[in-house]
Amino acid sequence: xxxxxxxxxxxxxxxxxxxxxxxxxxxxxxxxxxxxxxxxxxxxxxxxxxxxxxxxxxxxxxxxxxxxxxxxxxxxxxxxxxxxxxxxxxxxxxxxxxxxxxxxxxxxxxxxxxxxxxxxxxxxxxxxxxxxxxxxxxxxxxxxxxxxxxxxxxxxxxxxxxxxxxxxxxxxxxxxxxxxxxxxxxxxxxxxxxxxxxxxxxxxxxxxxxxxxxxxxxxxxxxxxxxxxxxxxxxxxxxxxxxxxxxxxxxxxxxxxxxxxxxxxxxxxxxxxxxxxxxxxxxxxxxxxxxxxxxxxxxxxxxxxxxxxxxxxxxxxxxxxxxx
Amino acid sequence: xxxxxxxxxxxxxxxxxxxxxxxxxxxxxxxxxxxxxxxxxxxxxxxxxxxxxxxxxxxxxxxxxxxxxxxxxxxxxxxxxxxxxxxxxxxxxxxxxxxxxxxxxxxxxxxxxxxxxxxxxxxxxxxxxxxxxxxxxxxxxxxxxxxxxxxxxxxxxxxxxxxxxxxxxxxxxxxxxxxxxxxxxxxxxxxxxxxxxxxxxxxxxxxxxxxxxxxxxxxxxxxxxxxxxxxxxxxxxxxxxxxxxxxxxxxxxxxxxxxxxxxxxxxxxxxxxxxxxxxxxxxxxxxxxxxxxxxxxxxxxxxxxxxxxxxxxxxxxxxxxxxxxxxxxxxxxxxxxxxxxxxxxxxxxxxxxxxxxxxxxxxxxxxxxxxxxxxxxxxxxxxxxxxxxxxxxxxxxxxxxxxxxxxxxxxxxxxxxxxxxxxxxxxxxxxxx
Numbered sequence: 001x002x003x004x005x006x007x008x009x010x011x012x013x014x015x016x017x018x019x020x021x022x023x024x025x026x027x028x029x030x031x032x033x034x035x036x037x038x039x040x041x042x043x044x045x046x047x048x049x050x051x052x053x054x055x056x057x058x059x060x061x062x063x064x065x066x067x068x069x070x071x072x073x074x075x076x077x078x079x080x081x082x083x084x085x086x087x088x089x090x091x092x093x094x095x096x097x098x099x100x101x102x103x104x105x106x107x108x109x110x111x112x113x114x115x116x117x118x119x120x121x122x123x124x125x126x127x128x129x130x131x132x133x134x135x136x137x138x139x140x141x142x143x144x145x146x147x148x149x150x151x152x153x154x155x156x157x158x159x160x161x162x163x164x165x166x167x168x169x170x171x172x173x174x175x176x177x178x179x180x181x182x183x184x185x186x187x188x189x190x191x192x193x194x195x196x197x198x199x200x201x202x203x204x205x206x207x208x209x210x211x212x213x214x215x216x217x218x219x220x221x222x223x224x225x226x227x228x229x230x231x232x233x234x235x236x237x238x239x240x241x242x243x244x245x246x247x248x249x250x251x252x253x254x255x256x257x258x259x260x261x262x263x264x265x266x267x268x269x270x271x272x273x274x275x276x277x278x279x280x281x282x283x284x285x286x287x288x289x290x291x292x293x294x295x296x297x298x299x300x301x302x303x304x305x306x307x308x309x310x311x312x313x314x315x316x317x318x319x320x321x322x323x324x
Numbered sequence: 325x326x327x328x329x330x331x332x333x334x335x336x337x338x339x340x341x342x343x344x345x346x347x348x349x350x351x352x353x354x355x356x357x358x359x360x361x362x363x364x365x366x367x368x369x370x371x372x373x374x375x376x377x378x379x380x381x382x383x384x385x386x387x388x389x390x391x392x393x394x395x396x397x398x399x400x401x402x403x404x405x406x407x408x409x410x411x412x413x414x415x416x417x418x419x420x421x422x423x424x425x426x427x428x429x430x431x432x433x434x435x436x437x438x439x440x441x442x443x444x445x446x447x448x449x450x451x452x453x454x455x456x457x458x459x460x461x462x463x464x465x466x467x468x469x470x471x472x473x474x475x476x477x478x479x480x481x482x483x484x485x486x487x488x489x490x491x492x493x494x495x496x497x498x499x500x501x502x503x504x505x506x507x508x509x510x511x512x513x514x515x516x517x518x519x520x521x522x523x524x525x526x527x528x529x530x531x532x533x534x535x536x537x538x539x540x541x542x543x544x545x546x547x548x549x550x551x552x553x554x555x556x557x558x559x560x561x562x563x564x565x566x567x568x569x570x571x572x573x574x575x576x577x578x579x580x581x582x583x584x585x586x587x588x589x590x591x592x593x594x595x596x597x598x599x600x601x602x603x604x605x606x607x608x609x610x611x612x613x614x615x616x617x618x619x620x621x622x623x624x625x626x627x628x629x630x631x632x633x634x635x636x637x638x639x640x641x642x643x644x645x646x647x648x649x650x651x652x653x654x655x656x657x658x659x660x661x662x663x664x665x666x667x668x669x670x671x672x673x674x675x676x677x678x679x680x681x682x683x684x685x686x687x688x689x690x691x692x693x694x695x696x697x698x699x700x701x702x703x704x705x706x707x708x709x710x711x712x713x714x715x716x717x718x719x720x721x722x723x724x725x726x727x728x729x730x731x732x733x734x735x736x737x738x739x740x741x742x743x744x745x746x747x748x749x750x751x752x753x754x755x756x757x
Contacts (some may be wrong), residue, residue, distance in 0.1 A: 029754075031676070102645065102648075102649065103649060103650065104648055106525040122650065122651040124649075124651070124653045125523070125534055125535050125650065125651055126604035126605065126606075126650035126651030126652055126653075127650040127652075127653075129650070129651075130604075130649065130651075131606045141617035145534055145535075145652050146534030146535070146651070147533055147534035147535075148524075148534070182534055185532065185534050208531040209528075209531060210527075210528045210531050210532075211531055211532065238520060238521050241520075241521075250348055276522035
C-alpha cells in the first residue's frame with residue numbers, strides 16, 4: 001500500500017481555534033480592522049483572471065437558509081468557491097423541514113457531513129447561537145430574525161471605506177424600518193466600533209429606543225455622509241399593528257427621493273429594494289448609489305470571514321494570495 | 325376540603341433541630357414528636373415511643389411551604405408533568421401543599437373534569453393538591469364558568485392564568501359573581517394588544533437583541549384595572565406573578581385604600597433581570613418577562629414589607645424538545661418547585677437582602693392566608709406540615725436530578741446553598757434525602 005499524501009495540504013494555513021461569527025458584539029475594533037484588511041487582500045485577487053485561491057481546499061462550507069435570500073446566500077457560496085472550499089446549500093423549503101423536522105435535527109443531520117463552517121439564516125432570534133451549541137462546526141450568522149446580520153455590517157463598512165477612504169467620523173443616517181431590521185442592529189454596533197456616527201430616521205414606532213439617536217424628520221439626513229435606506233419589512237409586521245397608517249404616507253414623509261439627497265452624499269441599501277416605497281428609482285440608479293458596490297464587497301468580506309474563522313489571521317493571507 | 329392527596333400518617337420524632345416558626349413565635353432547639361401525623365409534643369428529651377427518630381442536629385425545622393401557582397400539565401401534557409411527578413417535585417422542594425393551574429387540555433372549566441382530577445389526586449398526589457378552576461369557559465375570556473358548581477366540587481379558587489381576562493366587563497362580573505363561592509380569584513395581568521409578539525421586557529436588551537417587546541405597561545395597566553374593579557365590587561383579588569415596579573405601585577395604592585388585593589412573586593423575578601436573556605438561553609424566557617434591576621428591587625421591597633405576601637414558583641414544565649430551540653421559538657416558563665427555597669436562600673438570605681424568617685413566612689403562611697388554606701405551623705395539635713432544612717449544605721442543580729418530569733430550569737449547573745432534607749405533608753413523610 002502506498003503512502004497517502006494530501007496534495008496541496010502544505011498550502012493550508014494552520015487551523016484556528018473554533019470560533020463563530022454570531023453577532024457584531026462578539027467583535028473588537030481589532031477584529032474588524034483585520035477582517036477588512038483581509039477583505040482588501042482578497043479584493044486584489046479578484047481583479048485577476050484566475051480568481052480562485054487554493055486556501056480552503058478540502059474544507060466544507062454549508063449554507064443553511066431558512067429564509068429567502070438572493071445576495072447573502074449566493075455571495076457565501078461564491079466566496080467559499082473562490083477559496084476552493086466545497087459548498088452545499090440547503091434551503092428549508094422542499095426539504096424535511098416541510099415534514100416537521102426540527103432545527104436541531106436538521107443541523108445534526110447536516111453536521112454528519114462534517115462541515116467546517118455552517119452559514120445559517122433563520123427567522124428566529126437566537127438560531128445561530130443555538131446551532132453553534134449543537135454542532136462541531138464554526139457558525140456564521142447570516143441573519144437570525146430581527147437580531148443580527150454581522151457580515152452585512154462588515155460589507156457595509158468595507159463599502160463605505162472604499163467610497164470615502166475612511167470610516168472614522170463618517171455620519172450615517174439609517175432611514176426606515178429599523179425596528180424589524182437585523183441589518184440596522186448589526187450596523188449601528190459596527191459603526192460604533194470604527195468611530196463612525198449613526199442616526200436613525202423614520203416613523204416613531206419603527207425606531208427602537210436606545211440603539212442610537214433618533215429623528216422623525218427626514219430633513220435630518222442632510223447632515224449625513226451616507227444615507228442608508230432600509231426596506232419596509234411587511235412580512236415581519238403583525239396584521240393590525242399599525243406601525244404606519246399606509247405605505248403611501250410612509251413614502252410621502254420618509255421616502256428617499258432625489259430632492260432629499262444632497263450633492264456628495266452616498267446612498268446604500270442592503271436589498272431587496274422596494275423601488276417607489278422606501279427609495280425612489282432615480283436614487284437607486286444614480287451615481288450616488290453604492291448598492292452594486294455593496295454586493296461586490298459582500299463577496300470579498302465573506303471570503304475574509306470564512307478565511308479568518310478557519311485560519312490564524314492576516315499573516316497567512318498574504319502568503320495565500322501570493323501562492324495563488 | 326380543598327386539598328386532596330394520598331392518605332397516611334407517620335410517627336416520627338425529630339430530634340434536636342432548630343424549630344423556627346416565625347408566625348407562632350417559635351425559635352428553639354427542641355425535639356418534636358409526631359404521633360399519627362399530628363404534632364403531639366414539643367420539648368427536650370422526648371420519649372421516642374418506638375417512633376422513627378430523625379437526627380435534626382444542625383438542621384432547621386420549619387413549617388413546610390405552599391405553592392399557589394403550579395402548572396401540573398395534567399390533563400393533556402402528561403409527557404411534561406403528571407400529578408405524581410409534580411407533587412414529588414413539590415415534596416422534594418419542601419412543599420406540603422400546591423395549587424394547580426387550570427390551563428390544561430381540556431381546561432378545568434367544568435365540575436366533572438374537576439372531580440375526575442381530584443379523584444386521581446387522591447390516589448396519586450404525594451403532597452396535598454388543590455385545583456384552581458377557570459374563570460371563563462375554555463379560558464377564552466368570554467363566558468363565566470359555573471363557579472358555584474366548581475366551588476362545590478372543590479375548586480381551590482379561580483384563574484384564567486396563562487391568559488388574561490381581557491374584557492373589563494367580564495372581569496367585573498367574575499368578581500361580583502364569585503361572592504357566592506368565597507374562593508379567591510387570581511389574575512394573570514396582561515393587556516394582550518400591548519404584549520402581542522412580545523418575547524422579552526420592552527427595554528434596552530430586547531431592542532438590542534431584536535426581540536419583540538412585552539412592556540411593563542402590559543402588566544401594570546391590567547393590575548390598575550383589576551384592583552380598581554376589586555375596589556368597586558368590594559371583592560378580593562389576587563395578582564399572580566408580578567414583574568413590574570409600576571404594578572407594585574398600583575398594588576400598594578389599592579391596599580392603602582383598603583382594597584383586598586394580594587399578590588405573589590416568583591423566585592426568578594426576585595433573582596434575575598432582563599440582562600440574563602443576553603445569552604439567548606431559552607430557559608431564561610419567562611412570561612411575564614424578566615425586567616430591570618429597578619423592577620427587581622421594587623418586587624423585593626414589596627416582598628419584605630408584605631405588600632407582596634406570597635412567593636409562587638409558576639412552575640411551568642416544558643418538554644425538552646419544546647425548549648431545545650432558538651430563544652425566539654421557545655415557549656415561556658421554567659420549573660421551580662425543587663429549587664425555590666434554595667435559590668432564594670442563596671441569592672437573598674445569605675447576602676443579607678431578606679431575613680430567613682420573612683422568606684419562610686412568604687413561602688408558607690402568606691400563600692395559605694391568601695387562599696384560605698390551613699397555615700402550616702409548629703404547634704401542639706397541628707397536623708405535621710414540616711420541612712427540615714440544611715442551611716449549611718450545598719448542592720448542584722443538574723438536568724438529570726429533578727423529580728419533575730421536565731428539566732427546564734434557569735439554574736442548571738448552578739451550585740445552591742440550603743437543602744431540603746425532609747418534608748412532612750399532612751402528617752406523612754413525603755420526601756427524605
